[in-house]
Amino acid sequence: MYKSEKGQYLVEFLPYIKEFYGNTFVIKYGGSAMINDELKMAFSKDIALLKLVGINPIIVHGGGNEIGDTLKKLDITTKFHKGLRITDEKTMEVVVMVLAGKVNKEIVLNINRFGGRAVGLSGVDASIIKAKKLLLEDVDLGLVGDVEEVNPDILVNLSKNGYIPVVSPIGFDDAGSRYNINADTVASSIAQALQAEKLIYISDVDGVLDTENKLISEIKIKDIDKMIGSVLTGGMIPKVISAKEAIENGVKKVHIINGKKQHAILEEIFTDAGIGTQIVR
Amino acid sequence: MYKSEKGQYLVEFLPYIKEFYGNTFVIKYGGSAMINDELKMAFSKDIALLKLVGINPIIVHGGGNEIGDTLKKLDITTKFHKGLRITDEKTMEVVVMVLAGKVNKEIVLNINRFGGRAVGLSGVDASIIKAKKLLLEDVDLGLVGDVEEVNPDILVNLSKNGYIPVVSPIGFDDAGSRYNINADTVASSIAQALQAEKLIYISDVDGVLDTENKLISEIKIKDIDKMIGSVLTGGMIPKVISAKEAIENGVKKVHIINGKKQHAILEEIFTDAGIGTQIVR
Amino acid sequence: MYKSEKGQYLVEFLPYIKEFYGNTFVIKYGGSAMINDELKMAFSKDIALLKLVGINPIIVHGGGNEIGDTLKKLDITTKFHKGLRITDEKTMEVVVMVLAGKVNKEIVLNINRFGGRAVGLSGVDASIIKAKKLLLEDVDLGLVGDVEEVNPDILVNLSKNGYIPVVSPIGFDDAGSRYNINADTVASSIAQALQAEKLIYISDVDGVLDTENKLISEIKIKDIDKMIGSVLTGGMIPKVISAKEAIENGVKKVHIINGKKQHAILEEIFTDAGIGTQIVR
Amino acid sequence: MYKSEKGQYLVEFLPYIKEFYGNTFVIKYGGSAMINDELKMAFSKDIALLKLVGINPIIVHGGGNEIGDTLKKLDITTKFHKGLRITDEKTMEVVVMVLAGKVNKEIVLNINRFGGRAVGLSGVDASIIKAKKLLLEDVDLGLVGDVEEVNPDILVNLSKNGYIPVVSPIGFDDAGSRYNINADTVASSIAQALQAEKLIYISDVDGVLDTENKLISEIKIKDIDKMIGSVLTGGMIPKVISAKEAIENGVKKVHIINGKKQHAILEEIFTDAGIGTQIVR
Amino acid sequence: MYKSEKGQYLVEFLPYIKEFYGNTFVIKYGGSAMINDELKMAFSKDIALLKLVGINPIIVHGGGNEIGDTLKKLDITTKFHKGLRITDEKTMEVVVMVLAGKVNKEIVLNINRFGGRAVGLSGVDASIIKAKKLLLEDVDLGLVGDVEEVNPDILVNLSKNGYIPVVSPIGFDDAGSRYNINADTVASSIAQALQAEKLIYISDVDGVLDTENKLISEIKIKDIDKMIGSVLTGGMIPKVISAKEAIENGVKKVHIINGKKQHAILEEIFTDAGIGTQIVR
Amino acid sequence: MYKSEKGQYLVEFLPYIKEFYGNTFVIKYGGSAMINDELKMAFSKDIALLKLVGINPIIVHGGGNEIGDTLKKLDITTKFHKGLRITDEKTMEVVVMVLAGKVNKEIVLNINRFGGRAVGLSGVDASIIKAKKLLLEDVDLGLVGDVEEVNPDILVNLSKNGYIPVVSPIGFDDAGSRYNINADTVASSIAQALQAEKLIYISDVDGVLDTENKLISEIKIKDIDKMIGSVLTGGMIPKVISAKEAIENGVKKVHIINGKKQHAILEEIFTDAGIGTQIVR
Numbered sequence A, B, C, D, E, F: 001m002y003k004s005e006k007g008q009y010l011v012e013f014l015p016y017i018k019e020f021y022g023n024t025f026v027i028k029y030g031g032s033a034m035i036n037d038e039l040k041m042a043f044s045k046d047i048a049l050l051k052l053v054g055i056n057p058i059i060v061h062g063g064g065n066e067i068g069d070t071l072k073k074l075d076i077t078t079k080f081h082k083g084l085r086i087t088d089e090k091t092m093e094v095v096v097m098v099l100a101g102k103v104n105k106e107i108v109l110n111i112n113r114f115g116g117r118a119v120g121l122s123g124v125d126a127s128i129i130k131a132k133k134l135l136l137e138d139v140d141l142g143l144v145g146d147v148e149e150v151n152p153d154i155l156v157n158l159s160k161n162g163y164i165p166v167v168s169p170i171g172f173d174d175a176g177s178r179y180n181i182n183a184d185t186v187a188s189s190i191a192q193a194l195q196a197e198k199l200i201y202i203s204d205v206d207g208v209l210d211t212e213n214k215l216i217s218e219i220k221i222k223d224i225d226k227m228i229g230s231v232l233t234g235g236m237i238p239k240v241i242s243a244k245e246a247i248e249n250g251v252k253k254v255h256i257i258n259g260k261k262q263h264a265i266l267e268e269i270f271t272d273a274g275i276g277t278q279i280v281r
Helices: A005-012 A014-020 A037-052 A064-073 A089-113 A153-160 A183-193 A221-227 A236-248 A264-270 B005-012 B014-020 B037-052 B064-073 B089-113 B153-160 B183-193 B221-227 B236-248 B264-270 C005-012 C014-020 C037-052 C064-073 C089-113 C153-160 C183-193 C221-227 C236-248 C264-270 D005-012 D014-020 D037-052 D064-073 D089-113 D153-160 D183-193 D221-227 D236-248 D264-270 E005-012 E014-020 E037-052 E064-073 E089-113 E153-160 E183-193 E221-227 E236-248 E264-270 F005-012 F014-020 F037-052 F064-073 F089-113 F153-160 F183-193 F221-227 F236-248 F264-270
Strands: A024-029 A056-061 A118-122 A129-133 A145-150 A164-168 A170-172 A178-180 A198-203 A218-220 A253-258 A277-280 B024-029 B056-061 B118-122 B129-133 B145-150 B164-168 B170-172 B178-180 B198-203 B218-220 B253-258 B277-280 C024-029 C056-061 C118-122 C129-133 C145-150 C164-168 C170-172 C178-180 C198-203 C218-220 C253-258 C277-280 D024-029 D056-061 D118-122 D129-133 D145-150 D164-168 D170-172 D178-180 D198-203 D218-220 D253-258 D277-280 E024-029 E056-061 E118-122 E129-133 E145-150 E164-168 E170-172 E178-180 E198-203 E218-220 E253-258 E277-280 F024-029 F056-061 F118-122 F129-133 F145-150 F164-168 F170-172 F178-180 F198-203 F218-220 F253-258 F277-280
Touching: A005 A014, A005 B005, A005 B037, A005 B264, A014 A264, A014 B037, A024 A037, A024 A183, A037 A056, A037 A089, A037 A164, A037 A264, A037 B005, A037 B014, A056 A089, A056 A153, A056 A183, A064 A089, A089 A118, A089 A164, A089 A170, A089 A178, A089 F089, A089 F118, A089 F170, A118 F089, A118 F118, A129 A178, A145 A170, A145 A178, A145 A183, A153 A164, A170 F089, A183 A198, A183 A236, A198 A236, A198 A264, A218 A221, A221 A236, A221 A277, A236 A253, A236 A277, A253 A264, A264 B005, B005 B014, B014 B264, B024 B037, B024 B183, B037 B056, B037 B089, B037 B164, B037 B264, B056 B089, B056 B153, B056 B183, B064 B089, B089 B118, B089 B164, B089 B170, B089 B178, B089 C089, B089 C118, B089 C170, B118 C089, B118 C118, B129 B178, B145 B170, B145 B178, B145 B183, B153 B164, B170 C089, B183 B198, B183 B236, B198 B236, B198 B264, B218 B221, B221 B236, B221 B277, B236 B253, B236 B277, B253 B264, C005 C014, C005 D005, C005 D037, C005 D264, C014 C264, C014 D037, C024 C037, C024 C183, C037 C056, C037 C089, C037 C164, C037 C264, C037 D005, C037 D014, C056 C089, C056 C153, C056 C183, C064 C089, C089 C118, C089 C164, C089 C170, C089 C178, C129 C178, C145 C170, C145 C178, C145 C183, C153 C164, C183 C198, C183 C236, C198 C236, C198 C264, C218 C221, C221 C236, C221 C277, C236 C253, C236 C277, C253 C264, C264 D005, D005 D014, D014 D264, D024 D037, D024 D183, D037 D056, D037 D089, D037 D164, D037 D264, D056 D089, D056 D153, D056 D183, D064 D089, D089 D118, D089 D164, D089 D170, D089 D178, D089 E089, D089 E170, D118 E118, D129 D178, D145 D170, D145 D178, D145 D183, D153 D164, D170 E089, D183 D198, D183 D236, D198 D236, D198 D264, D218 D221, D221 D236, D221 D277, D236 D253, D236 D277, D253 D264, E005 E014, E005 F005, E005 F037, E005 F264, E014 E264, E014 F037, E024 E037, E024 E183, E037 E056, E037 E089, E037 E164, E037 E264, E037 F005, E037 F014, E056 E089, E056 E153, E056 E183, E064 E089, E089 E118, E089 E164, E089 E170, E089 E178, E129 E178, E145 E170, E145 E178, E145 E183, E153 E164, E183 E198, E183 E236, E198 E236, E198 E264, E218 E221, E221 E236, E221 E277, E236 E253, E236 E277, E253 E264, E264 F005, F005 F014, F014 F264, F024 F037, F024 F183, F037 F056, F037 F089, F037 F164, F037 F264, F056 F089, F056 F153, F056 F183, F064 F089, F089 F118, F089 F164, F089 F170, F089 F178, F129 F178, F145 F170, F145 F178, F145 F183, F153 F164, F183 F198, F183 F236, F198 F236, F198 F264, F218 F221, F221 F236, F221 F277, F236 F253, F236 F277, F253 F264
Parallel strands: A024 A056, A024 A198, A056 A164, A118 A164, A129 A170, A198 A253, A218 A277, B024 B056, B024 B198, B056 B164, B118 B164, B129 B170, B198 B253, B218 B277, C024 C056, C024 C198, C056 C164, C118 C164, C129 C170, C198 C253, C218 C277, D024 D056, D024 D198, D056 D164, D118 D164, D129 D170, D198 D253, D218 D277, E024 E056, E024 E198, E056 E164, E118 E164, E129 E170, E198 E253, E218 E277, F024 F056, F024 F198, F056 F164, F118 F164, F129 F170, F198 F253, F218 F277
Antiparallel strands: A129 A145, A170 A178, A253 A277, B129 B145, B170 B178, B253 B277, C129 C145, C170 C178, C253 C277, D129 D145, D170 D178, D253 D277, E129 E145, E170 E178, E253 E277, F129 F145, F170 F178, F253 F277
16 A cells, blocks of 8 residues: 655654643753754754644753853953853853854744744843852852742743743843853753753763763663762763752753754654653652 | 754654644545545544644545445435435435444544544534535435535634544534535535635545546646546546635635545645645636 | 513523523433424423523433334344443444434434534543443443543533533543443533533433322432432432432532423423422532 | 423523523613612513623613702702703702712612622713713703713623623713713613614603504604604604614614513513514614 | 933832832722812822822722711701711612712712723622621611622722722612711721732821821831720721721731822822831731 | 822823823934943833833844944954945854844843843844845945844734833844844834834934024924935934834834933923924824
8 A cells, every 4th residue: 555655754753742742841952053054954943843843942052162262252361160161240241242142143043944933032031040149169250150040931921922932041130240150050940940841951972871881761860869970970960960950840851862963852852762861750 | 964864854844834834724534545444544643643733624524335335234225316315314314323423433533542632523513514405407316415504613613722623514404404415515615614725635546637647736727627528527527626616715725635545645735746636726 | 560471480580590600500311302302392492591591501312212223223133231232343333323423413403493502522522531341240241331531621612612512422442442331320420520510310200209109309318328229219220329429529419300391401490399309418 | 291381481582582692782771660669670680681691781771850859858949941951060969969879879789689790880980971061052951961972891891791781871071070961862872882782761651652542563763754743742752863863873773662561671572572662774 | 411300200100110010009088188179189190190000099988078968958867876877778878879979970080080990889889898787786877887798809800901990888788778888997898808909098197196296107017906095096096907907818008198188199109208107017 | 288299290290101001112222321321220210110101112222332342352344334334244243242142131131120021132033123135336235234024023922911122133034144234224114013102212412403403392204305404414314214214104203312311211201392303294
């Protein structure tokens, strides 16, 4: 019997589309997927598609390289402490320009080109992210902040009305200061505030790898503590810790996937096998 | 670069999903696609999927074979006039039982098994199809009817609330009679009343074939009259005439596709080439 | 002083109309009231009127005789076990045809003729009645089912939008089987799911009669157990037990009335004396 | 066959209730029906009932006798010109007290006692009736006014939310004056502003009588001009002229009925024969 | 730098407007502010303004002097017991006329002249204030009542739709009697039923004065009992007690201000210092 | 009589607040008002206040100086042609960073500090401003654009939900290019698309001055053509021409005011005299 191959592919997605209909996915977008042109286009299509099949994606983006490049062009030198950029007022101004201006608007434009209706916001807009200074014992990081409170009203409003919010990880406080906040943290906080079904980290690795460099498909949060220092090292540690916190606070599932693979996000969501590491209760 | 094959397939549907988002498709379901088990399952999945990606499908089904089978089992003999079954009251009762009972509920059950929320109705329910006796000069066809007026309120209400209406082609009149109406005609009338974007006839042939038996991909309604008697013959003539009437009254496009091909409806809708014949203004 | 006699009659209904405004009444329709033509018309008017004066009637119908008649015409013989028809797949097909096709659509048509906007559904439509096999120790009843779960969303939606749902007592399970369920049980389950104000059984007797054959106007549910075997016998026992269960699960009042009396339902609802037996907490 | 007499009466109203469902009726209430206690109770029940069966009644009341009585008790003497009370500021204050205070609140209280949710308003409230001085050539009538503009927003809002508006015929102008306006005129103006289905005048006579004192059941508006001076005399002339104006401006039908007959309004609305005179296009 | 003086004044109100946006204020209106023409205009403007800046004012008015004046003109003599007028049926009729007719409609007209959309109601309308006889041990006060239950639905409905309710302190009971109720009590009961942010008493004194006749700016409810008999005397005692009850039942703050001062209500609300006495938890 | 001075000031604004309630004002923000700290705070308060008193302000900002400063810091040199910066891709990137990043987010933060709920957008977000290349005969301006089409959906949605949109004048085209557009032009286009009641240009001059340097309070659009070259010179010419176009396309009134004066916008809106030049039909 003749069978439409394309139709066949499409109906294979049916159970997944049905399952996730009306769900909110918070997606941390960063790394190579935000740099390589082909990957940027693929990501934009993926997001536009998720919205059309009834999922509500909310994007939180990073922007590390771009900030460094612009600071360099402006001859502003900054110091780092344990990977965190010590941020004075002049640096902060550049952070805002790059994140909320350059990076955010490019993501928005790309998604819109594929039929999405993206709207770029920072944590300052509609007072989404109230922040506080990140306090370390030994050093003053300046305007590096942590999330104090998320006000997700506008994200809900925009999602409900068919828009795709794209959020820059900048916070504010009542004194009028703005803070540079880690994008993973912002994504996790927003996912918690929205009680999102999924929090997806798009990174530059396949996921969490075991000691033989093989991908671990699933991690239970109760096993995370003992994995720290063994299979979990470097930048993966804070990512997995914020994943754990998200799940403890109501997010259903966290995924870490490799943004270097085109359409990785669709393969992770719309197949049983998935492609990265998922972290569950 | 790694590229998710499945993801790639899915994003290819993006422009179509975007284009048809929120559209109403009236689908005449009949023939082999309603008999063969594998095709029935494929059709059910297709319809559930259309609903999930934002299209509002409305199904109108036929049921010719089933009616004949049941009449035969009940030892009721009927005569035909030019392909129309002369229908007395006793026969009409069987028509209603078979269409609104047997056939309709089976379609509903199958769609629901794949996550749709189908609701089976006849033209009597919520007074959807007001009918009148089909009058021929030479013969009294009994309770064979024609559509007088469509009241589509409940179809709109159900579609808007996430349900998939499945309609049996039975009409009523103010005197309390019920009429057996041709399903192609009912589908066309409902498509007109709803100003549907598409009216799709699922038949047992590939579409309209030319004199060399090659598929004609597109027919303009202005060319239909001169095609009658040449490429258009037999049962295809009333089908194409009701297609023409639909387009003249506001339906955007009519498709004739081969229900013997699995997922033909998805291939017709979600590819540029399509698979059958489309009739346009 | 001149006094409009008709007006006088109408205002006598005022306190009842006021009391029941916006209430949901689940009405089990069966027996002679569904067979005799004059009674059918009277019932249809009653239901149309209830809707117009602000009550939300939901009809659940039986169809015993019609099923037997059709099986006989089709030369299908079935056995009974304690009043329950052992139902194989072939028999089930006839049950669906007769209930959801013949009986349901006739009720719908009649109500609509008097200005109601009835919509006929089975428990399969919109997945209203999820069923399970009715398990007896000694015998396999085949596709005779019991209610597992009621999904009343569409009933609420239709009632709210001015329609009158008419439900055939057919259930489904996830494996795709359909079940023949006792209509009293379905009516009681739906009344519970909707937390209905009234559940009304239209039967062929005046109500529950005492040992001297006099009508008992009111029964408290705490007295039911001791009445079984004395005043409660035969088919009245399961009816009263399902009434008790309904009241224990939130239905306000259950009525058993004689459908052989024209407009019995109006007299029961709109007079203090009533006409049948009411069962209360 | 047993037939419930009460039920029978109720279903006789079915076609009328169906016909008028959701319609707006503006009812001018005055004369004996507003004085006699038994008639007052009957009227209140009638109005509460109309609301419950889906009609939106809006009451405009007069109050002639009560105004005269109170003026007399206060030793305020007034002159009349062609039946119109010449109204100075002091008199106007009494008019407002009697109409918006005494009469209005008594009507409201009575309707509420029978389960209606009446809300008393004057034309000053929510700026419903903007008025202008009624100018006569030969005499200054003081604060006797005519309707300049009706703002029916609050009447629509209250009706939609289940309330029954009861309106005193007092208008205002931008300079802060209040005007005493003929209640028939106000009822007609409101009926026009709401495009009401019916405007019903409750008077103290059976309707328009012919030269042999027999009731004329129906008058066409094209025949009104030639009836003036013959069958139409006295206070009936302005009443019929405002009826004509109402119909010319979109009101469907005007009724003149005898408020001395209990439940006359129900008999007029809910029977074919009616009881008074109806004026139609 | 040039600075717009008027603009400067306006922005000073910004924090207050922001704070009270969407809040409900119940305002007891009486005394000189209801008699003096200039004060009446100022009050009307104040109320219209409160509504426009997003506050929902609900007015409850008294009317003592006017009632006495009208009774006198009608030669009806009444006795007082501890400041309460012993009210027979004939007196009650005058109370209703004066409060719901004369006083209420004048307030409504004035507010509307400044662009408000006031709607005058009594406690009888929409059954807002169900009352009971105020029972004293030693004397029968007749139709003097106390609040039994407040049904605030219509007040919420009107406020939400942009109207300003103006309520006369008249109650009803199920037997059809009407009662004259103290306006302070009615205002407090409505404020409780609406869980109002503020209850504001407009009186003829600056507020509560201490033993040296100096204004007390703020009183905590825990201090009220010990103040009775010392700084609290005469008519101030019941006012402060109903204020205490209001706060104990959910009203945020009660204010007593001097209605003899023009725009006192604005000064109290829109400045930190305020102008009268506020009573708080 | 005591009169609250502050209250008096506030009620003077009553007629204006009433008049503009629910109106949309598009405000072009630029010049000194966007540079001086005191003026920035004053402007932020003004906007928060407008929103609270029921006006829907929509801000369009410029940013000329900031762009120049940043380009300079980055050692990017640009040429000008008749006041327009020739904009290559590298320059455009800086324009987006400065406008949508630095300037936009600072305005948003300041308004939010005074209780507004501002949301910063560019013309790229939600595809608000579709642009086309501004074509001059003699020179290629690069990515300097003109408005082709405004899609105001999100502005309406945000305004209706209590937010204050702040828009950067950047457009996009279907090929994915972004354009730098004159902020006066964008403000005028948005005002036309929204059929705004007012379009307000905040500039650095008092308004249009006559040949004796005296302010012209009002200009009719029919007089504009003959004023060009005489009283209208330099940058005022395009501003007044876009004002004329706005009024011809449905905007009610255009105002040019001096942003160097604190609260000029309030004085212009809330006083009869105003403070700048208004342009009317």
